[in-house]
Amino acid sequence: MRFSWSLSICLGVLGVAIAAPASAQAVAVAESLFDRGLADMLAGRYDTGCPALAESQRLDPRPGRLFTLAECEAKWGRIATAVARYNDYLAMVDRMSEAERVMQSARRKLAHEQRRALAPLVPRLTLSLPPDAPAGTRVQRDGMTLEQPSLGVALPVDPGEHVVTTQAPGGPVTEKRLTIGRSESRVIVLEVTPSAPEEPPPAEQPPSPARLPSVAPLAAPSPGAGANAPDQGPSGRRVVTYVAGGVGVAGLVVGSVTGWMALDESGVAAENCRDVSPGNARCNPAGIAAGNRAKQLGLVSTVSFGAGVALAGAAALVLLLEPAPRRQPAPAVSWELTGGQAGGGVVMHGRW
Template sequence: MVVTSRVVACISAAWFFFSADALAQQPTPTPPAREQKAGSDLAVAESLFREGKAAMREKRYDEACSKFAESMRLDPQMGTLLNLAACHEMNGKTASAWGEFNEVMAQAARSGQSSRVEFAKQHAAAVEAKLSRVKFVSAPPTSAGATIKIDGKAVGAGALGTSIPMDPGSHRIEVSASGKKSRDVTFDVPQGPSTTEIQVPALDDASVATAPSAEPTTPKEPSRSPSSGKRTAGFVLGGVGIAGLAAGAIFGVVYLGKKSDYNQCTGFCGGSEQADQDQKSSAQTMGWISTAAFGVGIVGLAAGTILILTSKPASAEKSAQLRVVPSLSLQRGGVSLEGAF
């Protein structure tokens, strides 16, 4: 029984091939557009057609279908389309074969070729019984305004929800829409007869990237921290304090010398009373100046030390406001330090 089945299958395939080959040899009315084609294209198309038939005889269907398809592109002929349909049927491309047999049937009917009409009709019916169909299902948010492509070819919105014949094998669906992230999904179509339901993938919102500012950025000069200014003020006041102490010491020595001279000469140096008063006044002036200088020195040195020791980061620092106020009178001299830390 197995040998008998194989013999029957070989006889059927041979009959199919020779029938298609014989029909392909029938004269086809030359369309007006063909007369305008370049002779080189027609020559290449004829060569590809012959190579395709040779590959079909050797059952190299992938190669044969490829050559028939290219010949059809260069020079569309009904005989070439009929062979391409037969090649796709033998290669399991049922959806492609079904569409091509129906096209041959329509063309043959228009040109009055009844034998080709009957041949294409019989094989279209046989292939239709084996079709694999795919039904694409999409939720309204996905389908609204979206572009859908199946194997790189755009599909209209009307195709959604309809069972579409597709060749068995691997396919890809691509979905894109304005303001959305595009997605693509690969799916497999089994051998028919079958109907496979494919969910059209939903799209996520595209992330909006912040455009970089066109304005050039100008480098800013590093700002001087309050802590640095406070330390500088401390060193300045410290320097003033040291200078004040030095001046106080100098004027103090002068004051002591004048006071000693006054005490020794009062009433005994033969001077007048006015001279004695002038000498006393000069000694007192030196004493006041010395006292004031010492006061400025002590206050300046103390304030400078406080500023340096209390220098802190900007977040913990308060602005220091200092004011040194000297005070002089006939009885005493000195300075006072006013401000807040």
């Protein structure tokens, strides 16, 4: 690098005198940070000196501080950042008056020389997302978010290690570490881990039945209580009667429907047949087919109707002749009241 290090430091210190207006407290803090950062830089502690100079420049922007910060970044090896600092310094000088630019002429010349020497050494890194990356995937490089216009473009970066992360909407963060050297150009297609499919919500468990209090078993009925047992539901004979009645009603319905269909087919056959002599009719194919269907439907109607009448009638007869079930009489309860000189009581007797 073609510059005098001693001259650069002196110019950086002298540049503190030219500054934009700032509060007295900010100026005091900025000057303290600048002194500490400059001391660390001269001692080779760039990892602490450069951040102190950057904070000093943020609190009280001055061309001299900015130039010294660029020099520190260049010595630290962060050449892409150093070139950006030199550009900021030259842009600040260009906005000055003619008299102020004259005062910055020496630093301005060094900044141009440094920028020309460092620019060819700046690495370029191109980051791209795969074609199937979900919309809204977030890309960060060293903690800085790269929006869509920054993807697929060769961007200047400092030499060394960089951390790149990608994250699809709702998905996990995928991290990639890479190292790039001076003057190197790399193109990286990033990996994106899609979000996991949503699991269906767990099925609601039916409420557990309420625990009922235990009940002591009832005493066995007496031998004579069988006649008064409660009705346990319809008997097997009644179930068969219900089924037979249902089938009979269905047979009546089928017989009626097929009967009407047979009459309709008979009408179609009559329209497509003509008498050529008494007792002899000639029919076209449509009439023959309709006549055959009328015979088949008539047979089905006759059988269904007859079976329906028989089953329905039998079921009705069985229901009419079945004896009525006996009702269980209400339990008779008698009360007996006893008393005496020693006390009294109530005794309850019941038949179950």
